[in-house]
Amino acid sequence: MMIPTGEATxxxxxxxxxxxxxxxxxxxxxxxxxxxxxxxxxGRVMQEDGTALENLIVxxxxxxxxxIFRHPADPRHAQADPNFxxxxxxxxxxxxxxxxxxxxxxxxxGRAPHINFMVMFSGLMRILKTTMFFEDGKDPVLxxxxxxxxxxxxxxxxxxxxxxxxxxxxxxxxxx
Amino acid sequence: xxxxxxxxxxRTQPARIIAGYPQTPLRSPKEPLVKRAPxxxxxxxxxxxxxxxxxxGGDIAGxxxxxxxxxxxxxRVRVLDEDGAPVGGAVVEMWQANxxxxxxxxxxxxxxxxxxxxxxxxxxxxxxxxxxxxxxxKPGAYPVPTRDGWWRPPHVHFxxxxxxxxxxxxxxxYFPGEPxxxxxxxxxxxxxxxxRDSLVARYIPPGxxxxxALVFEHQIVLRGRAATPAQP
Ligand SMILES: [Fe+3]
Numbered sequence: 001m002m003i004p005t006g007e008a009t010x011x012x013x014x015x016x017x018x019x020x021x022x023x024x025x026x027x028x029x030x031x032x033x034x035x036x037x038x039x040x041x042x043g044r045v046m047q048e049d050g051t052a053l054e055n056l057i058v059x060x061x062x063x064x065x066x067x068i069f070r071h072p073a074d075p076r077h078a079q080a081d082p083n084f085x086x087x088x089x090x091x092x093x094x095x096x097x098x099x100x101x102x103x104x105x106x107x108x109x110g111r112a113p114h115i116n117f118m119v120m121f122s123g124l125m126r127i128l129k130t131t132m133f134f135e136d137g138k139d140p141v142l143x144x145x146x147x148x149x150x151x152x153x154x155x156x157x158x159x160x161x162x163x164x165x166x167x168x169x170x171x172x173x174x175x176x
Numbered sequence: 177x178x179x180x181x182x183x184x185x186x187r188t189q190p191a192r193i194i195a196g197y198p199q200t201p202l203r204s205p206k207e208p209l210v211k212r213a214p215x216x217x218x219x220x221x222x223x224x225x226x227x228x229x230x231x232x233g234g235d236i237a238g239x240x241x242x243x244x245x246x247x248x249x250x251x252r253v254r255v256l257d258e259d260g261a262p263v264g265g266a267v268v269e270m271w272q273a274n275x276x277x278x279x280x281x282x283x284x285x286x287x288x289x290x291x292x293x294x295x296x297x298x299x300x301x302x303x304x305x306x307x308x309x310x311x312x313x314k315p316g317a318y319p320v321p322t323r324d325g326w327w328r329p330p331h332v333h334f335x336x337x338x339x340x341x342x343x344x345x346x347x348x349x350y351f352p353g354e355p356x357x358x359x360x361x362x363x364x365x366x367x368x369x370x371x372r373d374s375l376v377a378r379y380i381p382p383g384x385x386x387x388x389a390l391v392f393e394h395q396i397v398l399r400g401r402a403a404t405p406a407q408p
Contacts, residue, residue: 010197010320010362012333012346012408013281015271015297020229030227047202061222061341071220073340087222089229111215120335120346122283123199125190125365126406127346131217144212165203175183175209176218176342 009122014057024090026060026102034084036065036103041132041159044096045119048167052096056121058163059089060100067106067113074108104134112139119163128173132161145172181214181342182258182400188371189405196322196361214342221341225267232299235311244294246275246313248389251377255306255336257343258400262306269335270310271297277316277328287319311389317356329356329363333407336396343398348407350376351392366405374404 022028027038041060045053063069064081071077081103090098105113112133119128131141133154142150149172155161163171192204212218237244255263273279273296276288280296300308315330332349350357357363357376366372380391396404 009199009283010322010328011279011281011284013271013273013279013284015295016280017230017297018269018271023228047199048206049202051202053203059344061217061220063217069216069220071223071340073220074216085222085224085228087225087228108216111217114217116217116341118341118344121203122408123197123203125192125194125200125204125362125408127344128205129341129344141212141215141217145210149207166206170205170207172207172210173205175211 011122014055018057019089019091024088024098024100026085026088026100029083029085032083034064034103035081036106038101039104039159040099040101041115041155041161042097042099043161043163045092045098045163045165046096047123047165050167052092053121053165054092054094054096056092056096056098056119057089058092058098059087059118060102060115061118062086062102062115063105063108065103065106067108110140112137112142114139114141117163119165124165128165129176130163130171130173134159141174181219184399184403185368185401187368188366188401188403190362190365190407191367194361194365196320196324196326198322218341221339221343222337223265223339225337226301229267229299231301232297234298234300234309236295236298237311237313238293242293244274244291244313246291246294249312249314250386250389250391251310251312251332251394252391253308253310253349253394253396255302255308255338256395256397257338258398258403262302262304263338263398264302264304264306266302266306266339267299267337268302268308269297269299270332272312272315272332273318275313275316277318284318285321288316311386314351314390326359326361327356329354329360334396336398338398345396345398345404346406346408347396347404348375349394352376352379362407371405374402375407
């Protein structure tokens, strides 16, 4: 795990092995390959002054290639890909970049394909949650965001999703 | 599947920007958080995190030649859902300073000695009654290196995976009767007194097992009006 330098902080001081090797690769689960299109998601996490944040923890939660969540709340969960957990964790490097390998999620009824994000870090009294989309559309969670800020939740290219905790182009976060 | 989703009561949750914690004003969103109606995506969540991360046993105080220095304590913590139901099978991560108030972390300066026999972190899974138990040593207090310095009281950090994404919680647990609790800016960032008290563990007098450690019981409520306050 990457190590932050030069900033006196009051923690939280995550243990050195907090991010397990392979925890940011959702394309393989228990040695077996998940179904669907393998993609990479990456991005930089920044604070108010634009400084990149190192050793920040990012977690994601998403549906499988068929749009099914590995969870009993999903009526289709019996058909979920047995080789896809849907959860991963990464830490940002010295340049503030995180990276996940995952499967492009399918859509659910009423929802556009998306990936849920969570951020935890020093200075965040509460964890922050946001959601990444692949394209603009009529998704109800995206529509809940003021129109002028929606584009901040849509990944660029293949697939870049930057997270600005505060300030200019601040990422919309959800009240959970 | 039965699922009640109540919002957390704002008074039970900490302020996002606090004096003496210089990272908070740079990193807490300025824009109001966006309210959304929960969908299946937020009302589901990872249930099998234990298959992806390495579990690290319920005894981090060590045994034999590898015993950590410090007051042995035994934590018995119950994880509850917002409807008061125990959350079994939940992955709980914990980390803490050693007895001298030092973490194994490069950002923690050398104000206090490391303990070669203390890693200071665990990952466990709750049983069917929502309970996990940990044998550890009592963490020491540590100073906050700001100009108007203050001290963190002894505390343990917890990261908990509930049954749904909305229930993900990162918090801390404090110890009863600690004079430093009253001046801690993180604990006191929670406006509601009862909610603050819910972050403090209960000391269990001698007479219950184990007999060779101070026993503390604690409860973590993941959501709802009685939700345990988040802590960084
Ligand atoms: Fe701490």
